[in-house]
Amino acid sequence: MTSSGKIVSLDAALSVVQNGMTLGIGGWIFHGQPMALVRGLIRKGVRDLTLVPAPGSIAPDMLxxxxxxxxxxxxxxxFEHLGLAPNFRRAVQSGAIKVLEMDGPGIAGGLRAGACDLPYGLIPDLGTDLPRVNPEGYRRARTQDGDRPLLEVPAIKPDVVFLHGQQADQEGNVQYFGASYFDLLMAQAAKHVICLVDRIVPSSAVRQSARLTKIPSAFVNAVVVSPFGAHPGASSGLYEQDEAHLAAYVAASRDQATFDAYIASHVRDTAGEDGYQDRIGARTLAQLSGGEAGR
Amino acid sequence: MPIATSDAAMGEMLAVLLARDMADGERAIVGTNSDIQVAACNLARQRHAPHLWWVSGPGGMTNASEGIIRPAADAENIAVAEAVMDLPQMIDFIDWQVHFFDFAILGALQTDRFGNINTVCIGDHARPKLRGPGTVGISALCGLSHRFYIMMTRHDRSAFVPKVDFVCGAGFLDGGTSRTDRGLPEGGPKLVVTPLGVFDFEPANKAMRVKSLHDGVTLDEVRDNTGFDLLVPETLQHTVPPTAEELFTLRRLVDSTGVLARKFPWPTSRHAANSKGVR
Structure with a gap:
């Protein structure tokens, strides 16, 4: 059987990401953070990105x-119980980055419009301060008498999105053992979809559990396989989030100098993801895969 | 593990107070970091509301229950759920539909006299003193649910402010009829539960009012820790402490590994007072 050619190296997959692009990131808080792609992007030195992350933690924070x-x-x-996102917080408080304030309806309506090739989505006006601080993102919509107040949210069409699933086959069908959050909607809205997975399985394994295929191959441009690629976040059913590492990351993020040292030791100076796994250590990774026994 | 009938931890107390107000057959939603909310819903289901329906906002699992409190988004909940929905379908009734949910339970960086919620920033949005996590579904749940609860694990003047710095979840906005005047559906906050007491909102002007104080808490202490004037009813009630039966059910059938006691102890200043009252 010929390969679809969708399974590619990390570097090959990231070659499409250029300075100034809009990058969507899937997952949810500590779940499905596509960290191997994030670390690869930092090693590559991409700049001036506009991020559109689903509710997340370390993936947007590290970038x-x-x-x-x-x-x-x-x-x-x-970072939920581990505190506020440290680098995001510092960058916003110092004015180093610009924030497009959004809410659940805003990203849901915007992604749906993007997926449907509509110019904007319609959402209810919920009486918040969001339109005040993000007037381009929330425009008052024309309504008829008796309608509730509505807002227009512009379509979101990321240049590239990064997603993380547990496994894929050679065709690029991506399977999830847990929830898939906004990932399929992001894939539908994006121009180019890169899925990170922990392993490649035979097509027969995918067919045995087709209900787990949340991102069918038609929505996938590239698959990158990297075991423990979501570390220090969790990969549903395969490994838990690394609480100790996440806490150490938060501590290392107390100022830019200590964070730069973290990035040097864990990202820039590692020889790709193999080097990162060596840095974390087999014993730690094994414990994270141990389920109840690993705790 | 022995089931002690001694002191309730703060997290257990908040779960019990919230569970008491839930009714059978209601529909509810919980977010990602929602141990107390999950415990409250499952406690109500074990006691007086067996047909309460709750869904994990991000994960789509409904009525997940195995006697262990897990993060609501975790895959382990799938095996003990009644259904698993996908978020792109759930957004229809989370972000658009009016009054699908009877209630949601929300925390906040700040809340104010009229029960508005802020999880976005302290200070000016363009250059905040403190940048918070953001709004996620709070805008929709405050705006569209029949009612919501505000659950605060700390009660001080930085959390209870005259007016929130950023409205990301609409309570009663500026009070009176301003919420519905603004075009929002009927709704708004019903109760605020904190380590010091339970609070509600005066029906006409919609200002926050003392409903009951936990044992050992004085009105002066609440006033000292609240950044606006609370309405005070003529007779002050005491919060009915968690009963032995409530705590037994919570610890045996809902939170059998003691997540709430471990993660949500009383603030040290309050522990002495509360440990007297909740036996």
């Missing part, structure tokens, strides 16, 4: 801290 970003949409960027 912002590493200086790859000039503007980011913010629906929700948080």
């Amino acid at each position: 912002i801290g590493a200086g790859c970003v000039t503007t980011t949409a913010c629906v929700f960027i948080s």
Whole structure:
């Protein structure tokens, strides 16, 4: 059987990402953060990105801290019980990056419009301050008497999106063992879709569990395989988030100098993802895969 | 693990207070970082509201229950759920539909006299003193649910301010009829639960009002820790502490590994007072 050619190296996949592009990031908080792609982008030295992250944590935070970003949409960027997103927080408070403030309806309506080739989506006006601080992102819509107040949100069509699933086949069908959040909607809205997976499985394995295929191959331009590629975030059913590493990341992010040292030791000076896995250590990675036994 | 009937931890107390107000057959939603919310819903289902329906906002799992509190987005919930929905379908009833949810339970960096919610920033948005995580579904849940609860794990003047610096979830806006005048559906905050007490909103002017104080808490202490004048009813009520049966059910059937006690202890200044009252 001939290969679809969609499974490519990290470097080959990232060759499409250029300075100044709009980059969508899938997942949800500590789940499905496409970290191997994020680390690859930092090694590549891409700059001036506009980010459109689904509610996330370390993926947008690391790109912002590493200086790859000039503007980011913010629906929700948080380290939950580990605190506020440290580099995002510092960059916004110092004025280093611009924030396009968004909410759930804004990104949902914008992505849907993008996926449907409509100029904008219609969402309810919920009485918030969002239109005040992001007037281009929330425009008052014309309504008829008796309608509730509505807003127009412009279509979101990222140049590239980064997603993370658990496994894919040679065709590029991407399977999820847990929730897939906004990932399919992002793939539908984007011009180019790069999916990171922890492993490649035979087509027969995908067919046995077709309900797990959340991103069918027609929506996928490239698949990058990198075991533990979502570390220090979680990969549903395969490994848990690395709480100790995330806490150490937050601590290292207390100022730019200490964060730069983290990026040097964990991203720039590692020989790609192999070097990153060596840096984290087999024992740590094994424990994260150990389920109840790993705790 | 022995089931102690001694003191309730703060997280357990908040879960019990929220669960008591939920009714059978209601529809609810919880977010990602929602241990207390999940516990409250499952406690209500175990006691008086067996047909309460709740869904994990991001993960799509409904009525996930196995006696262990897990993060609501985790895949482990799938095996103990009744259904698993995909977010791109769920957004129809989360972000657009009016009154699909009976209630949501929301935390905040700041809340104010009229129960508006801020999780975006402290200070000016363009150059904030503190940048918060953002709005996510809070705007829609505050705007579109029949009612919502505000759950604060701290009660001080930085959290209870006269007017929030950024409205990302509309409470009663400027009070009175301003919420519905603005075109929002009927709704708004019903109760605020904190380590110090339970608060509601005066029906006409919609200003926050003391409903009950937890044992050992004085009105002066609440006033000292609230950045605006609370309405105070003529007779002050005491919060009914969690009963032995409520705590037994919570610890045996809902949170059997003690997540709430571990993650949400009382603030140290309050512990002495509360440990007297909730046996």
